[in-house]
Amino acid sequence: MEIRKSERLTHLKYDIRGPVYEKALELESQGYKIISLNIGNPASFGFDAPDEIVHDVILNIRNAQGYADSRGLFAARKAVMHHTQNIGLPGITINDIYIGNGVSELIMLSMQALINEGDEVLIPSPDYPLWTASVAFCGGKPVHYVCDEAADWNPDLADMESKITPRTRAIVVINPNNPTGAVYDKAVLEGIARIAERHKLIVFSDEIYDRILYDGALHYPMARFVHDTLCITMGGLSKNYRAAGFRGGWLILSGARHRAKSYIEGLTLLASMRLCANVPTQYAIQTALGGYQSINDLVMPTGRLHKQIMLAYERMAAIPGVSCVKPKGALYIFPKLDLSQFRFNNDDQFVYDLLTDQKVLVVSGTGFNYIRNDHFRIVCLPTVDELNIALDRIEAFLESRRK
Numbered sequence: 259m260e261i262r263k264s265e266r267l268t269h270l271k272y273d274i275r276g277p278v279y280e281k282a283l284e285l286e287s288q289g290y291k292i293i294s295l296n297i298g299n300p301a302s303f304g305f306d307a308p309d310e311i312v313h314d315v316i317l318n319i320r321n322a323q324g325y326a327d328s329r330g331l332f333a334a335r336k337a338v339m340h341h342t343q344n345i346g347l348p349g350i351t352i353n354d355i356y357i358g359n360g361v362s363e364l365i366m367l368s369m370q371a372l373i374n375e376g377d378e379v380l381i382p383s384p385d386y387p388l389w390t391a392s393v394a395f396c397g398g399k400p401v402h403y404v405c406d407e408a409a410d411w412n413p414d415l416a417d418m419e420s421k422i423t424p425r426t427r428a429i430v431v432i433n434p435n436n437p438t439g440a441v442y443d444k445a446v447l448e449g450i451a452r453i454a455e456r457h458k459l460i461v462f463s464d465e466i467y468d469r470i471l472y473d474g475a476l477h478y479p480m481a482r483f484v485h486d487t488l489c490i491t492m493g494g495l496s497k498n499y500r501a502a503g504f505r506g507g508w509l510i511l512s513g514a515r516h517r518a519k520s521y522i523e524g525l526t527l528l529a530s531m532r533l534c535a536n537v538p539t540q541y542a543i544q545t546a547l548g549g550y551q552s553i554n555d556l557v558m559p560t561g562r563l564h565k566q567i568m569l570a571y572e573r574m575a576a577i578p579g580v581s582c583v584k585p586k587g588a589l590y591i592f593p594k595l596d597l598s599q600f601r602f603n604n605d606d607q608f609v610y611d612l613l614t615d616q617k618v619l620v621v622s623g624t625g626f627n628y629i630r631n632d633h634f635r636i637v638c639l640p641t642v643d644e645l646n647i648a649l650d651r652i653e654a655f656l657e658s659r660r661k
Contacts, residue, residue, distance in 0.1 A: 270391045271625070278609055282619045293618045293648045295637045298436070298589045300500040303639035307501040308552050311542045315504075318541035326537045328530040330357025330508070337544035338493075338508045347481050347491075347512060354511040356525065357535045357543070361466050361492045361507040366392050367532075368462065368490060368509065371524035372427060373398040380418060380429045384592070384626035384633070386436045386464065401426070402627055407594070411440035411583055415449045422453075428460040429453070431480055434467040437626045437635040438592045439567070439585025441475045451483035460518070461489045466507075467588040469498040469553045472564055475586035481512040488521070489513040495539070497589065498553045499546045506539035566645055567591065567638040573649045574636070577656060589639060592623065595632045601659045604631040611659070616651035 282292045294302075301307075329335065335355040342350040358364035365388055373379070373396040381389050383402035390400040403418040405411045418429070431450060433442045454461045463480035471477055481489045494507030511522065556563040571591050575582045579599035585591055595608060602608045605622035613619050623633025640648065 296619045296621050298637050305500040311545050314545045315538050315542050322537035326534040331540040334540040334543040337547045341547045345479050356509040358507045359535050360505040361494045364509045367528045369396045377427045378425045384628035389430050390627050411438040412446045419453050422457050430462045432464045434587030437590050439588050441586035444478050448483050455486040463491045465493050471587045484513045487514050488518040504539040570638045591636050597632050612655050616655045618648050618651050
């Protein structure tokens with residue numbers, strides 16, 4: 259008898275490393291060189307973690323041989339607490355902070371601690387697909403609210419509130435946004451906070467890109483606006499500090515914590531069951547948050563990240579039949595295809611054919627649970643020269659398929 263996977267996995271997907279990614283691996287095994295623009299992995303494109311972070315991990319490696327407190331090392335949590343004070347979040351204590359093996363683990367822990375079978379969680383469309391998958395894996399129902407492309411991809415508050423039911427438990431916010439590059443307006447964040455408070459919903463705010471901002475864009479921490487319900491903010495080392503492989507993230511509790519004692523007990527229990535987050539990386543957190551913020555150099559107009567993402571945006575927006583909202587943050591652009599102008603039926607076909615024809619790997623918009631099938635995401639981490647080669651191929655492919 260065949261050994262079957264869990265039924266919980268039947269409808270889950272993670273297209274960033276999905277079937278098209280597997281096809282790319284197959285092509286690589288045949289000797290083809292693939293330009294991979296599918297994963298926001300800074301180290302793969304020459305973005306090294308700052309030397310002082312690496313140095314402190316090495317220096318403290320002997321001290322990292324044993325288990326730590328299940329919430330995390332005191333020094334790491336203290337550094338996150340000081341960070342919250344610097345960004346205007348008063349009243350956060352050491353015990354409001356949990357260290358995890360990246361934000362990905364903390365997303366899963368936070369959903370496992372919350373969801374009963376059939377509970378609903380509001381998630382943006384498009385989203386970072388781990389949020390949708392985590393809710394579904396825990397037996398919940400992901401409900402996607404619309405982010406409006408015509409409004410710089412800000413969430414549609416009316417649509418969000420219209421989808422709240424008696425089973426709704428929480429609202430997820432991803433800001434700065436992956437995959438769209440949006441940085442949400444202050445008024446929109448305030449509106450989300452009021453909706454959450456009105457309906458007694460937890461707010462989960464994924465702010466992993468909070469320092470990756472372009473052209474004067476301002477990031478407002480969601481926790482500033484949530485007072486009468488629980489707010490959970492997540493951040494980490496992966497993007498701002500280019501240390502994705504270190505797997506260092508943190509979760510911050512704020513707002514009406516006194517109304518969530520049972521949930522927080524559950525979160526602590528799950529943190530204890532995995533014993534602790536990896537200890538060597540925790541020695542990097544204090545250095546990262548307290549030292550010189552090298553990301554600022556990369557996102558200024560003369561910086562490498564700024565040059566790359568604006569090049570991709572300008573080149574895609576200049577192609578007839580392609581439009582793109584100018585990114586304000588993060589590492590991606592999310593172009594839209596006018597399918598009436600091209601000889602492919604949807605974004606999945608575009609992505610697959612682009613890979614097999616031009617050996618360029620991107621991710622379809624529907625891979626991010628977007629409601630339309632005419633977008634795709636480009637990771638803008640390669641150098642300008644490398645990015646130009648990839649963009650040349652995308653442009654040539656679109657011309658070859660133009661009606």
